[in-house]
Amino acid sequence: MAGIDLLTGKVHALVKDRHRSREFIELLRLIDAAYPPNTAIKLILDNHSAHISRETRAWLANRPSGRFELTFTRKHGSWLNLIEGFFSKFARSVLRHIRVASKHELKERIMAGIDDVNPHPVIHTWSYKLAEVA
Known part of the structure; x- marks a missing residue:
């Protein structure tokens, strides 16, 4: 599970065996702790x-x-x-073409990849304009 800060490009990530409510709440806690208390956090x-x-x-x-x-995306x-x-x-x-011996090693590789991405974040800008399709 992960989220991208659209202003900074930082990826907040959590690797768990399952994606239930308790794991999602753990990610929310991680995100909550990353920002000052008076900041609004908008999630898609x-x-x-x-x-x-x-x-x-x-x-x-x-x-x-x-x-x-x-904010919830539409189905599909x-x-x-x-x-x-x-x-x-x-x-x-x-993760392409890697071989791992355990779930633990896979989790470590994923988090190491996130740690490699965060020092050089990519800030995304949404350039699609609805007026162009109307």
Whole structure:
């Protein structure tokens, strides 16, 4: 699981065996701790059940008002979420053709790849204009 800060390009990542509500909340805690308390954090998410679960909503309800703002992509609209493109490029460049002996080694390689990406972040700009298709 990961998120990209659109202003800085930094990737916040967490590697877990599963992607349930508790793991997603762990990522939210990681992101929450990375920013000053009065900063609004806007997330673009797909409709994965962990993102909309009762447990996740309860955790978000206990955060200060306005801390997290969630926007959900439409079904089959993952291309709207920059992290999906990042995952694709990351898999092709960092994870392609590697052999690992364990899940632990895979996790270490993924986090090492993230650590290599973050010192030289890519700041993405959205250039698609709806007026061009209308």
